[in-house]
Every structure is written in C-alpha cells, then in structure tokens.
Amino acid sequence: MSHPDVLVVGGGIGGLGVAFSLTRQGQTVRLLESAPAFGEVGAGIQLAPNCTRILDDYGLLDEAKSLGVVPDAMVMRDAVDGSELTRLDLRHLEERYGCPYLVIHRSDLHGLLLRACERAGVELINDATVTSYENTDGGARVTLASGETYEAGLVIAADGLHSAARKLLVDDRPVSSAYVAYRGTVPAEQPRVRSVDLSEVVVYVGPRCHFVHYGLRGGEMLNQVAVFESPKALAGQDDWGTPDELDAAFAGTCDFVRDGLPFMWRDKWWRMFDRDPVMTWVHGRIALLGDSAHPPLQYIAQGAIMAIEDGWVLGEHVARNRAEDGTVDWTAALAAYEAVRPEHCRRVLTTSRKWGELWHLDGLAREQRNALLRARDTYDYSFTDWLYGPTALTPDQEPEMFTPIPLDSADVGEPVPARGT
Numbered sequence: 001m002s003h004p005d006v007l008v009v010g011g012g013i014g015g016l017g018v019a020f021s022l023t024r025q026g027q028t029v030r031l032l033e034s035a036p037a038f039g040e041v042g043a044g045i046q047l048a049p050n051c052t053r054i055l056d057d058y059g060l061l062d063e064a065k066s067l068g069v070v071p072d073a074m075v076m077r078d079a080v081d082g083s084e085l086t087r088l089d090l091r092h093l094e095e096r097y098g099c100p101y102l103v104i105h106r107s108d109l110h111g112l113l114l115r116a117c118e119r120a121g122v123e124l125i126n127d128a129t130v131t132s133y134e135n136t137d138g139g140a141r142v143t144l145a146s147g148e149t150y151e152a153g154l155v156i157a158a159d160g161l162h163s164a165a166r167k168l169l170v171d172d173r174p175v176s177s178a179y180v181a182y183r184g185t186v187p188a189e190q191p192r193v194r195s196v197d198l199s200e201v202v203v204y205v206g207p208r209c210h211f212v213h214y215g216l217r218g219g220e221m222l223n224q225v226a227v228f229e230s231p232k233a234l235a236g237q238d239d240w241g242t243p244d245e246l247d248a249a250f251a252g253t254c255d256f257v258r259d260g261l262p263f264m265w266r267d268k269w270w271r272m273f274d275r276d277p278v279m280t281w282v283h284g285r286i287a288l289l290g291d292s293a294h295p296p297l298q299y300i301a302q303g304a305i306m307a308i309e310d311g312w313v314l315g316e317h318v319a320r321n322r323a324e325d326g327t328v329d330w331t332a333a334l335a336a337y338e339a340v341r342p343e344h345c346r347r348v349l350t351t352s353r354k355w356g357e358l359w360h361l362d363g364l365a366r367e368q369r370n371a372l373l374r375a376r377d378t379y380d381y382s383f384t385d386w387l388y389g390p391t392a393l394t395p396d397q398e399p400e401m402f403t404p405i406p407l408d409s410a411d412v413g414e415p416v417p418a419r420g421t
C-alpha cells in the first residue's frame with residue numbers, strides 16, 4: 001500500500017473497530033500501534049445491546065457470544081448489608097432492544113476485532129508511536145518517534161485517554177476522580193465461584209466504594225472489580241490507590257464482598273480519570289475517536305461501546321458520502337460524524353459521573369437511594385432507552401427510531417440498571 005485512504009492511530013478496541021468498519025466500506029486502512037504487540041490488559045467488559053447490535057451488523061456477534069456469557073439478570077445490591085436493591089431482566093431486555101447484553105473477556109473482544117481486521121485486509125503496524133499530526137493538502141500526515149511519516153486522506157486518532165491528537169483541539173487534562181479500580185478473576189475450582197449465580201451480573205454499591213462480579217468464558221472464571229475512593233488521592237499524595245487502601249475501603253462491607261478481596265490482583269490498579277466533554281472532535285482531516293474524544297468514568301459501562309459506535313457511525317457516513325468511483329467526501333462524512341456523536345457522548349460522560357455519585361452515597365442519602373431503587377419496576381426502561389436503543393446516525397434520529405415494545409410481563413417488581421466495570 002502506498003498512501004492508504006485512512007490512517008488509524010491506536011490499536012485498542014476503538015482503533016480496531018473503526019479500522020474494520022471503514023475497510024468494510026471499501027477503504028484501505030493502515031493502523032499504527034505504539035505497543036510492540038496487540039493486546040488488552042484487564043479482565044471483563046460488558047457489552048450492552050447498543051454494542052451487540054453493531055457486532056451483529058459486522059457479522060461478529062455469534063463469535064462474540066461463543067466467547068462470552070449472555071447473563072440472565074443484572075442485579076444491584078447494597079454493599080453494606082448485601083440486600084438486593086433492583087434488577088434488570090436481561091432476557092426481557094434482549095427482547096426489547098433486539099440484541100443481547102453480553103459480558104466478555106477484554107482480550108477475547110480485542111482478539112475478535114483484531115482477527116476481523118486481519119481478514120478484512122487492514123495493514124497492522126506495531127512499534128509505531130505517533131508524535132505529531134498535521135493537515136496536508138487533501139489529507140493529513142503523522143510523524144512517528146522514529147522520524148518516519150505516513151499520510152492518508154483521513155487520520156483517525158484512537159490513541160486513548162492520554163491522546164496526543166486531542167491537543168490539536170483542546171488544551172485540557174484528564175480529570176482525576178480520586179477513585180481507583182482493582183480487577184481480578186477467580187478460577188472455577190474455587191468454592192467462591194460455586195457460591196454465586198454465574199447467570200447474573202452483580203454490583204454491590206456502598207459508601208465510597210463498589211464491587212462488581214460476573215462470570216466469564218462460559219463460567220470458567222468469575223470476574224471481579226473493586227472500586228473505591230482513595231483518601232491518599234484526596235489528600236494530594238502521589239502514592240495513591242495502594243492495596244492497604246483497598247482493604248480499608250471495604251472494611252465496612254458485607255462478608256461476601258470482603259471475601260472477594262483476596263482474589264484481586266494486588267500488583268496493579270487503575271486510577272480512574274475522565275475528561276470534561278468536548279464538542280469538537282474534527283480538525284481538518286484529523287478526527288478523534290474513542291477515549292481520545294470521550295474517556296468516561298466507567299459507571300455505566302459505555303467507554304468501549306461508545307468507541308465501537310463511533311467507528312460504526314463513521315462507516316455509515318462514509319457509505320452515504322461515497323461517489324460511484326469510490327472517492328469519499330471526507331468533509332461531509334466527518335461533519336455528519338461530528339453532528340451526532342459528541343452530544344451523545346457528552347450525555348454518557350456526565351451521566352456516568354452522576355451515576356457514580358449515586359452508587360457511593362453514605363448515611364441518610366444511601367437509605368433514600370435504596371428506598372427509591374427498591375421501589376423501581378424491573379421493567380421500567382426509562383433509564384436505558386436512550387442508551388441501548390439503536391445508535392443514532394443523525395442528531396434527530398434517536399426518538400424516532402426507537403419504538404418500545406409493549407410490556408406484557410407485570411409479575412416482577414424490582415428496580416434500575418446495575419452496571420459498570
């Protein structure tokens with residue numbers, strides 16, 4: 001390939017997703033990844049129907065289902081006393097939105113997208129760290145740390161939370177939430193795995209902490225995530241989020257939650273940052289995508305999903321703006337992308353922050369939250385329709401496209417989505 005149609009910077013879930021989407025629309029794509037090999041760190045990831053609908057369109061859903069688990073329910077519990085607060089019936093949810101809720105190992109999702117890119121003919125290049133971006137006549141150019149340069153008609157920067165490309169558009173910094181996540185998996189032979197219902201995704205919400213678990217790889221392992229607010233972070237200390245803080249943060253939680261802590265990986269943890277929303281993602285022929293554009297706090301489990309949606313939406317607009325000879329009106333395609341995605345992602349980012357505040361309440365506020373959640377109808381989807389309905393291609397599309405199916409099962413009564421991590 002001399003100059004490809006598109007350069008993608010970053011081979012995470014977002015970069016691979018858009019590379020596949022654009023190749024499917026007839027574009028030649030070269031992907032540059034700084035790491036020496038492709039891969040994902042961490043354990044599970046939750047994929048709501050607004051993502052599995054896209055995987056289905058890509059012809060990848062069956063493979064994703066075979067690698068993941070399609071749980072029956074999502075349950076929210078109080079982390080202090082262990083009692084159930086609310087639940088989603090994921091079978092009914094699948095019926096309503098037309099696609100399943102899936103949990104999958106991160107490396108399985110990443111591997112699935114990587115194989116799809118390989119099959120589609122994406123040129124994948126490792127050890128390629130992009131250090132600068134510039135627009136050219138009719139396209140854009142990137143320069144690598146090695147001094148090499150690459151050009152294309154479009155450059156997509158899917159380079160994550162610490163994106164270098166984002167600096168072209170806004171002079172901001174990641175915002176620390178002072179929360180930190182520990183992850184870990186429990187092998188199937190452990191009694192703990194047999195003690196839980198692997199058909200459920202469960203989140204225990206507690207004062208300044210929460211704990212999530214769900215089964216992975218057909219029940220071969222239990223994925224666990226423990227998240228808490230770090231007192232050292234609040235005090236401005238650099239060394240924050242250490243294992244002693246993990247144990248202290250969960251000291252007041254129920255036995256089941258505390259018994260899960262020894263299974264967390266104690267040698268690595270993820271400090272949780274997001275960024276304030278920005279509404280401009282396009283600079284000439286350079287466009288942001290995924291966490292570079294909209295890194296969220298993960299409380300509504302939409303970070304990777306938004307990245308996959310970005311790629312699908314851009315692909316659809318390439319199809320709409322492609323002439324018979326195959327040339328794409330990139331200006332029009334990028335304008336359409338930027339007209340719809342930033343507002344949706346802004347809403348996800350701000351909702352995620354608020355959702356985290358709700359999860360981590362203490363004292364009287366915690367009791368009031370619990371009372372509200374217990375009163376919620378399991379089949380009330382007013383919190384999820386905007387999120388799990390079809391991904392909008394135009395700003396005015398969402399309300400028109402989503403036609404809720406009538407509710408016919410009124411026999412269960414519990415409340416709101418338990419999601420995140």
Ligand code: FAD
Binds near residue numbers: 295
């Ligand atoms: P990244 O995954 O950060 O990928 C960026 C890639 O770019 C990397 O491969 C990096 O090496 C490469 N790169 C960076 N700089 C350069 C450069 N200069 N040159 C070349 N390459 C470069 N999301 C969900 O949808 N569901 C969930 O359940 C969920 N749970 C989460 C739980 C936790 C604890 C956390 C922290 C996040 C969670 N997320 C979840 C969010 C999700 O993981 C991210 O939003 C998503 O992975 C972002 O993908 P990305 O490809 O945009 O960025």
